[in-house]
Amino acid sequence: MKFYSSGLIVILFLLGGVIPLAAQQTPTEISGIVLESGGKQPIPFATVVLRDTQSKSPITSATTAQDGRFKLITDAPNFYLEISFLGFITQRLDNLSGTKGKIELGTVYLAEDSKVLNEVVVAGQKSTTEFKVDKRVFNVGNDLSSTGMGALELLNHVPSVNVNIEGEVSLRGSTGVQILIDGKPSILADEQSNALGTITADMIEKVEVITNPSAKYDAEGTSGILNIVLKKEEKKGMNGSISVNTGIPDNHSIGISLNRRTQKFNLFTQLGVGYRSLPRYSENSNRDLTNNTTVYSEGDAYRNETFYNIILGADYHINELNVLTLSGNFAYEVEDQPSETYFDYLDASNTITSQWQREENTEATNPKWQYELQYKKDFEDHKDHQLLFSALGRFFGKDQSSDFINTTTLGSVQYSDQLTRTKFQQADYTFKLDYVDPITEQFTLETGAQLVINDVGNDYEVQDLVGSEFVTNPNLTNNFEYDQKVLAVYVTSAYEFDKLGVKLGLRLENTQLNTLLTNTNERNNQEYTNLFPSAHASYKFSENFSLQAGYSRRIYRPRLWDLNPFFNIRDNFNIRTGNPNLLPQFTDSYEVTNIFIMGKLALNTGIYHRYTTDVKELVVAFENNVRTTMPMNIGTDRTTGIEINAEYDLASWISANADFNYNSYKRVGSLESQVFDFEGTLSTARLTTKLKLSADLEMELTGNYNSGFPTVQSELSSTTFMDFGLRKKFLDSKVVVNVGVRDVFASRIQERYTTQTAFELYSFGQRGRFITLGFSYGFGKGEAMTYSGRRRR
Structure with a gap:
């Protein structure tokens, strides 16, 4: 009972801190979606900044979601919008107008900046976790200790996952985990073949941790599903x-x-x-x-x-x-x-x-x-x-x-x-x-x-x-x-x-x-x-x-x-x-x-x-x-x-x-x-x-x-x-x-x-x-x- 009370207090505390924010009303809402001009693909994590027309100082900002969508709210009277992402030409949108307190920009296209792409090819990248409605996605960066790791060793760095020295995988402390490769069963995920050892960390793009899979996925795996997504570059x-x-x-x-x-x-x-x-x-x-x-x-x-x-x-x-x-x-x-x-x-x-x-x-x-x-x-x-x-x-x-x-x-x-x-x-x-x-x-x-x-x-x-x-x-x-x-x-x-x-x-x-x-x-x-x-x-x-x-x-x-x-x-x-x-x-x-x-x-x-x-x-x-x-x-x-x-x-x-x-x-x-x-x-x-x-x-x-x-x-x-x-x-x-x-x-x-x-x-x-x-x-x-x-x- 003490455990449940502690968890309830945590949730109530967080709710108490953010519900007042949610209740605030602001006069203007700006929304849209950012896509590549070439492949028409969404651009997640692009920076969207609202700036004052006179001083050009930032008023508020946001980053685009996985599907490229964004939303900003402001009560400033004069502003313009600036959208940028590394490797693309920055877009500036002026004279924004809308109706009933909403400005819907629709689709905004960003073109690749070939000069930047040629000059800045590499930069620091760390593993990050993003949260979706039915799963968490561990985006594999280039963590320093992962050098030469096999897939099983990499899994030991994924939140909620543990791999013991016998190679047994558990999720939240429980075995019975279904391992998929690119969303499908794979011989590389066979628990007795040790084939996961033939996949190295630098071949993996992300690991999806699905503790409560939807009915779309196999019902196999009482603890949940780990989906290993391999890299497959598609740059021209x-x-x-x-x-x-x-x-x-x-x-x-x-x-x-x-x-x-x-x-x-x-x-x-x-x-x-x-x-x-x-x-x-x-x-x-x-x-x-x-x-x-x-x-x-x-x-x-x-x-x-x-x-x-x-x-x-x-x-x-x-x-x-x-x-x-x-x-x-x-x-x-x-x-x-x-x-x-x-x-x-x-x-x-x-x-x-x-x-x-x-x-x-x-x-x-x-x-x-x-x-x-x-x-x-x-x-x-x-x-x-x-x-x-x-x-x-x-x-x-x-x-x-x-x-x-x-x-x-x-x-x-x-x-x-x-x-x-x-x-x-x-x-x-x-x-x-x-x-x-x-x-x-x-x-x-x-x-x-x-x-x-x-x-x-x-x-x-x-x-x-x-x-x-x-x-x-x-x-x-x-x-x-x-x-x-x-x-x-x-x-x-x-x-x-x-x-x-x-x-x-x-x-x-x-x-x-x-x-x-x-x-x-x-x-x-x-x-x-x-x-x-x-x-x-x-x-x-x-x-x-x-x-x-x-x-x-x-x-x-x-x-x-x-x-x-x-x-x-x-x-x-x-x-x-x-x-x-x-x-x-x-x-x-x-x-x-x-x-x-x-x-x-x-x-x-x-x-x-x-x-x-x-x-x-x-x-x-x-x-x-x-x-x-x-x-x-x-x-x-x-x-x-x-x-x-x-x-x-x-x-x-x-x-x-x-x-x-x-x-x-x-x-x-x-x-x-x-x-x-x-x-x-x-x-x-x-x-x-x-x-x-x-x-x-x-x-x-x-x-x-x-x-x-x-x-x-x-x-x-x-x-x-x-x-x-x-x-x-x-x-x-x-x-x-x-x-x-x-x-x-x-x-x-x-x-x-x-x-x-x-x-x-x-x-x-x-x-x-x-x-x-x-x-x-x-x-x-x-x-x-x-x-x-x-x-x-």
Whole structure:
């Protein structure tokens, strides 16, 4: 109750400060929309200044919105308007007149200033967050510590998002996140393929954080959606950039981005190649409280990867209203995963009676490709009236083999050597049709349909050394087949008034899931049809304060790796396996947020609540000092939290960005005879400080804090870590050199304690410090990491 009261006080305080402003009446309102004279595209963030006719001093000012619109209010009698944006010729509008206290300028066109574009190509650019009715958009700048980052590491810098050292993504502290690439499912976003690592930070334009998606989006992802939008330059002529990165541990990559635009065609490509080493140190302790024996292990594991990535695409503008796009992506990884783990066996007197070493040599190749055909039709009656069809196919394969060699160094216990073989293939197809019709200026109707087909096979074999020969172990060997089809239709309606916006939606999804263990003929067939409503509303009290509310119902379907009952046996005393009978979990999500801008301060505060059923939890079973972890559906979860995002420019040379999230949750559930009821809290905080040391030298520090929190059986410890970045520009900013240090103090660790009646478990994991050096160069009208203007799509 105290928490709700505090949140209410915050909202009432903000409302009290801004409602009087909203109530003020002024005699003249000036509005319009700013477009490019060439491409007729909106120009967001253009500066609109109202000046006194005699003194030419500014009276009031504003910046254009994402769609190029602006509005000014003044009681001055004599004035003129000035509209400017870097790279365009400034427009001055005199002798303005209107009726009934309103001056409607209509469309104002700005022409490109070729002289400015040629002379000023690069400038400082930092990541910024903008807020829309149903999402937040993290525009990726060139943050100094992001040098050489992969997409997963970049996500860890996005407000509300956290990525642990295992690569698991959470949103507002909860997993079950749907990751999209350019608004669509992608093999690059597959959680087990590590393909996100083939996308580097300088290939990403923005990340959309959608905590309450509308019915237009897949209902998949109980915590929400992260949409990674890749760069696709469309400036006329030949444009491009090249980046080179190196680092310790090994983290070397080269990236090239090219774009060629003519009147009819836009050709684009991105290429990347690199090698990286991802070391991880781990400790595990399995203690049997019945006989007081313990198995302790520690060791180092590496994931060494050589990767290649190429994106090719072409837009063909058939005419002004029809565009055809064909694009493809191919990625290929060669993996080498060596590891060494040392084991101690301690008896009841805590004396080491056995010691042995388990050495792993794993090799794998991972081909991935994706192709898409997209057709977009615009209609003449309205710029937002359009039809969009897309057909997408993607494939991911893994051919992996592993050798496990056990060497006893103390005692008489002998463990046999083992071999494993994995043949994995996944093919996905997505067909989507979307139609948007702005029926009136205030009312927009949107509808569409989607079919997603997932076809997966995982052939896994384990062989034990018996005598001098390797013999297949039937208890650990099987071929798992997974087939899922999801058919969806949706409709949304949006109402846009002067200050009020409302968006309602309904989505219907039918899911058919079939799994088969071929060796045992064990089948699991599920079919279910669900409705997923959504509702969003926003109210603009003034230019500086807006309030938003949202609701959506979501689903998190079990992934292949949650269902497949066989898993890697790198450490055969700590095994994770899947559960073929796992059910989907459903979430009802509610939130209220406000956006408050006061001078140099931009503040976003949100209160949210989630109710989830059939929650998926990792449950540990223990026998003979072996822990086996399996996902299970256990009860319900109620989570209530508050989130605060703030940006503030303290001075021209220093700025700060802060992100804070706190929630409390209550779990109710049981499994067989064991009750799993518990409560807990979770908080995360991030503070980024940027300092401009000189005209061409900048520094950045990012501090992160993740609190400890309880799970269904365990307790996770808190962690605090820092990232550092430094940037230097050369040759009139044509060349940019970055230095980044991630986890400066090597303090980003993960500890888990599990205490049960019959056993105690402890786990520790650490990645360590990463140092990177990056170089970039832009040519044509391209960019060297920092482009002064916006990207026009």
